[in-house]
Each structure stands twice: as structure tokens, then as C-alpha cells.
Amino acid sequence: MIRLRAALALVLLAAACGDSDGGRYPVRLSLALPSEAVDLEGAVSEALQAALRDSAIFAPDDATGSTVHGEASLTREAPEAPWVLHVGMAVPADLRSKFAVSAITTSASAGKDAFRPSMTALVDAARRAITGLEAQCRLARGDASGLEVLLASGEPSQLLVALRYVGDREAREHAGQLLPLLRSEDARVRVAALDVLGMVGTRDHAAAIVREAHRLDPEATREAYRALARLGGADAVGFLRFAAANEDDPELRAEAERALSSALSGKPPSAAEVPRGVDLPKLARGHRQ
Incomplete structure (x- = not known):
């Protein structure tokens, strides 16, 4: 399999500090693109900035407030595989106590175009990726509507966060x-x-x-x-x-x-007795309050 991707390393340029202005966090993202899509830097950046402008929680980095740093990358596993936009950023300072990780991440499909994703696909993927990060912050703030957003996303990375949240909280009301x-x-x-x-x-x-x-x-x-x-x-x-x-x-x-x-x-098997098939990614744990 041809692996056409730049690793999503989440090279955080600096930690977020202080509360954001008006409840929104200015975000500065560096880009990591594969060689075949390096000329898409402007399009990817434009799509992400548009998503940040429309966000209720985040904002472009020219807004006032303490900037949150992170990284975005565009990858695909093979020529026939979908393009995927990955976005990760430092946990905002006022939410750090709610997370057991220092960074939150998400991803969204940008279509299966054989050559490169269209601008429409990039804009939609950026919006869904930023929405996924918003949902994690909403959950950390105690707003359960974030879970509905994650479950409705259809994006594996966001669904896995939702599943971890339900499991961590033993939230039986969401089982159905x-x-x-x-x-x-x-x-x-x-x-x-x-x-x-x-x-x-x-x-x-x-x-x-x-x-x-x-x-x-x-x-x-x-x-x-x-x-x-x-x-x-x-x-x-x-x-x-x-x-x-x-x-x-x-x-x-x-x-x-x-x-x-x-x-x-009546004695359920323990995790120690039976190895788990797939461990949930440690993306957004620690929501118990």
C-alpha cells in the first residue's frame, strides 16, 4: 500500500495560556502536507480559517485572546483511499483540568478525488473537523450536546471520542x-x-x-x-x-x-483475563467531574 501522508505529530508550538476573550480561543495552526498536495497549502489554510471564523468556540489567530497552537495535515493511505484532514491543538488553559491529555485531535474526510480534494470538499472537511474539536470542548464544559454532535458526525475519530466519553462516565442513558x-x-x-x-x-x-x-x-x-x-x-x-x-x-x-x-x-470477564481487541484512542479522557 502506498502511504501518502505526513505524520500528524501534533507539534505544539506553545501551550495555550489564560482564558480566551469572550469565550472563544484564537487558534494558530501550522500545516503539514504530503508532497503531492503541497500546492494546496493556501486552499487548506483558507478552509480552516473559514471554519474558525464561523466557530462559536474557536477563532482565527488574529482575534484577541491567548492563542492556542496546533497542527493540521492532509493525508490519504492510498490513491483510492479518501483524503483526510487531521486537526489537533493544545487543550485551552481553562479546560486543562477537564482532560487527561495535553492536546485534542480530530479528523474529517475530504473526499476520494483521485488527484486532490476540491475546495468544496476541503471547506466541508475543515468545518466538520473544527466542529469535532468544539464538541470535545463542550463536553469538557459540561455541555452534553457535544456528545450528540460527535455521534452524528460519522467520522471514526469523533465516534471513538464519543464512545470513550460514554464508557468513562458509564453513561447508561446513552447506550441505545x-x-x-x-x-x-x-x-x-x-x-x-x-x-x-x-x-x-x-x-x-x-x-x-x-x-x-x-x-x-x-x-x-x-x-x-x-x-x-x-x-x-x-x-x-x-x-x-x-x-x-x-x-x-x-x-x-x-x-x-x-x-x-x-x-x-454472573462473573463478567475482566480486562486482565482477556486482552482487548482494539484500545480506544486516548483523545479526550478525563471528563468525569
């Missing part, structure tokens, strides 16, 4: 909103959704997982068995009995047997 993510095209999102559902779901959600099981790839299937072991109930036990008796893959069969034993005993 995670079910559509079981059909996500992104493997990381599918596995993370199952992991979090196993923590915050109910036996009704176990039934929903069983209904989706035939669509899951092996890694997600393994996580589904673990989630069902934690949720328990007739649907979970019945499905795990069937899987333990009929699973063709020896490793998955062993996983189903462990999950069945756990579901019957």
Missing part, C-alpha cells in the same frame, strides 16, 4: 445511541461500540447485539462474545451456547466458551 455503530464501516468503531455496550448496556441491548452478530467480522465477534458475557440474560446465554457449540474458528469457539461460562456464573 451506540447500537447503530455496530454497523460502522470502521472496524475500530465496531469493536469499541461493543466494548462500551458491554459496560453500559442492558439485556435489551444484548438482544440487539445478537441480531447484529451475523454481520460482524472475527475481531468484532470476539468483542461481541465478551459484551454478551457482561450483559447476560436469556438472549445472551442462548446465543453463547450456540456459538460455543458451532463456532468454526477454534479461537472464537474458546472465546465463546469463556463468555458462556462467565454469563452463567
Whole structure:
């Protein structure tokens, strides 16, 4: 696979300091572009500045207030893969106590143009990326509407932040909103959704997982068995009995047997006993207050 990307290193030029003026944070972003798209620097910069001007939380760096520094990059994994705009910035000073990280990051698809993304695609991607960063700041401020924004984004990086937020807070009231993510095209999102559902779901959600099981790839299937072991109930036990008796893959069969034993005993499997398939990225943890 041809890897056409510049690493999103989040080289933060300086830490943000002090509160922003009027609740908005002026943002200064450096750009890192692959050689094939280096002539897009002006277009990418223009798209990001437009998104910052329209933001309710951020602002272009010519606004008053203490500047937040960060980096943006435009990448794609292969010629047929979509372009992706990545944006990361230092956590604003007044929100640092709400995060367990020093920087927040997000990304948004900029289309699959064979040569380079269009200006329309760049403007839309910049808007969605900045919106994703806004949502993280809203959550840190205690505004739960940020979660709705992340869940509606369709962007894997933003969905993973939403899943981590729900899991960290054990926010059971949001469990039903995670079910559509079981059909996500992104493997990381599918596995993370199952992991979090196993923590915050109910036996009704176990039934929903069983209904989706035939669509899951092996890694997600393994996580589904673990989630069902934690949720328990007739649907979970019945499905795990069937899987333990009929699973063709020896490793998955062993996983189903462990999950069945756990579901019957009422003792959920621990992370120490069973390695996680995909760890959630450490993007925006520490929202518990």
C-alpha cells in the first residue's frame, strides 16, 4: 500500500495560556502536507480559517485572546483511499483540568478525488473537523450536546471520542445511541461500540447485539462474545451456547466458551483475563467531574 501522508505529530508550538476573550480561543495552526498536495497549502489554510471564523468556540489567530497552537495535515493511505484532514491543538488553559491529555485531535474526510480534494470538499472537511474539536470542548464544559454532535458526525475519530466519553462516565442513558455503530464501516468503531455496550448496556441491548452478530467480522465477534458475557440474560446465554457449540474458528469457539461460562456464573470477564481487541484512542479522557 502506498502511504501518502505526513505524520500528524501534533507539534505544539506553545501551550495555550489564560482564558480566551469572550469565550472563544484564537487558534494558530501550522500545516503539514504530503508532497503531492503541497500546492494546496493556501486552499487548506483558507478552509480552516473559514471554519474558525464561523466557530462559536474557536477563532482565527488574529482575534484577541491567548492563542492556542496546533497542527493540521492532509493525508490519504492510498490513491483510492479518501483524503483526510487531521486537526489537533493544545487543550485551552481553562479546560486543562477537564482532560487527561495535553492536546485534542480530530479528523474529517475530504473526499476520494483521485488527484486532490476540491475546495468544496476541503471547506466541508475543515468545518466538520473544527466542529469535532468544539464538541470535545463542550463536553469538557459540561455541555452534553457535544456528545450528540460527535455521534452524528460519522467520522471514526469523533465516534471513538464519543464512545470513550460514554464508557468513562458509564453513561447508561446513552447506550441505545451506540447500537447503530455496530454497523460502522470502521472496524475500530465496531469493536469499541461493543466494548462500551458491554459496560453500559442492558439485556435489551444484548438482544440487539445478537441480531447484529451475523454481520460482524472475527475481531468484532470476539468483542461481541465478551459484551454478551457482561450483559447476560436469556438472549445472551442462548446465543453463547450456540456459538460455543458451532463456532468454526477454534479461537472464537474458546472465546465463546469463556463468555458462556462467565454469563452463567454472573462473573463478567475482566480486562486482565482477556486482552482487548482494539484500545480506544486516548483523545479526550478525563471528563468525569
